[in-house]
Amino acid sequence: GESVGLHLPTLSVQEGDNSIINCAYSNSASDYFIWYKQESGKGPQFIIDIRSNMDKRQGQRVTVLLNKTVKHLSLQIAATQPGDSAVYFCADLSGGYQKVTFGTGTKLQVIP
Amino acid sequence: DVKVTQSSRYLVKRTGEKVFLECVQDMDHENMFWYRQDPGLGLRLIYFSYDVKMKEKGDIPEGYSVSREKKERFSLILESASTNQTSMYLCASRASQMIYTFGSGTRLTVV
Numbered sequence: 001g002e003s004v005g006l007h008l009p010t011l012s013v014q015e016g017d018n019s020i021i022n023c024a025y026s027n028s029a030s031d032y033f034i035w036y037k038q039e040s041g042k043g044p045q046f047i048i049d050i051r052s053n054m055d056k057r058q059g060q061r062v063t064v065l066l067n068k069t070v071k072h073l074s075l076q077i078a079a080t081q082p083g084d085s086a087v088y089f090c091a092d093l094s095g096g097y098q099k100v101t102f103g104t105g106t107k108l109q110v111i112p
Numbered sequence: 113d114v115k116v117t118q119s120s121r122y123l124v125k126r127t128g129e130k131v132f133l134e135c136v137q138d139m140d141h142e143n144m145f146w147y148r149q150d151p152g153l154g155l156r157l158i159y160f161s162y163d164v165k166m167k168e169k170g171d172i173p174e175g176y177s178v179s180r181e182k183k184e185r186f187s188l189i190l191e192s193a194s195t196n197q198t199s200m201y202l203c204a205s206r207a208s209q210m211i212y213t214f215g216s217g218t219r220l221t222v223v
Contacts, residue, residue, distance in 0.1 A: 008152065032210050043116070043202055043214035089154065093210055100212070102147075102155040 008087065010107045019077040021106045023090035026071065030092035030101075035064060035075045038105070039086045047075070047088075077108075085110045115139070116205050118215035125222050131190040133218050135203030141213075143206040144186035146170075146178065148199040149217070155202065161186055193222045 013019045025033075031052040036044035050057045050064045050073075057064050063076040073090050089105035119134040137144065143162055147155040147170075157170030159178040167178050175197060179187045186205075190197055198221050204212040 034211065036214075041121075041216075043118075043216045044212075046211050046213070049211065091212075104152055104154040 008105055008107050010109060012109045012111055013080045014111050015082060016079055019075075019080045019084070019108055021075045021077075021088045021108065023073040023075075023103050023106075024071060025073065025090070025092040025101065025103075027092060027094050027099075027101065028071065029094040030071075032093040033064070033066060033073050034091045034093070035062075035073075036089055036091065036102075037084075037086045038089070044089070080108075080110050082110045082112055084108060116203055116213050116215040118201075118203050118218050120218050121216065123218060123220045125190075125193045125220065127194060127222055129190075129193045129222075131193050131220065131222075133188040133190075133201055133203075133220070135186045135188070135215055136184050137186075137203075137205040137213070138184065139205070139207065139213075140183065141205040141207045142183075144180065145204040145206070145212070146176075146186065146188045147202045147204065148172070149202055150199050158188065193220075195222050198222045 034049045035047040037047050038044040048059045048062050048064050050066050055066050061078045065074045087105040087107050089103040091102045093100045116137045125131050145160040146158045149155050156172050158176050161167050161180040164183050177189045201218045203215040206212050
């Protein structure tokens with residue numbers, strides 16, 4: 001993930017709408033990617049992962065898309081709920097998964 | 113489920129104090145990590161350990177040390193706390209898989 005400066009980007013979404021959270025990474029050797037969710041006052045929790053030999057992976061209400069050409073990762077959340085409000089950040093791994101880089105995150109606010 | 117437990121949620125310490133942050137995991141993971149999390153900077157690796165009594169410096173080890181006497185416990189030590197060490201500290205563990213499991217974090221304030 002890349003640093004996006006001192007201010008955390010915020011995405012505001014109406015409850016029930018779909019959310020798309022983006023992440024850019026810089027290491028072309030990264031071959032494994034993880035999305036984490038961090039609720040206020042809590043540690044990050046694993047959401048979904050994807051390997052570089054895939055371009056899409058689906059979970060329950062979440063989909064991760066990987067575009068290696070432009071080094072871009074996105075997390076799509078379907079039918080966003082108030083409980084989805086959190087900071088979401090990506091991680092990319094390389095070097096036999098010994099090197100991991102965490103993004104700075106995007107804050108998702110769900111409007112009831 | 114893997115559980116990573118950090119002993120304190122909130123700590124307030126004075127400048128110059130020696131501070132111990134404790135982390136325990138219950139799944140026999142070999143790898144344990146200490147990160148600090150600051151607004152806009154993401155997670156930065158302080159130290160990590162691949163085995164008992166083994167430690168490696170991360171990206172920002174200055175002002176910190178660690179101890180891993182038992183496999184399940186990884187301690188972060190601030191030898192002489194300073195105000196620029198005010199931060200959220202996150203412990204994580206990882207087995208052979210790539211997924212990191214994090215604790216709930218310790219928010220440390222140094223005054």
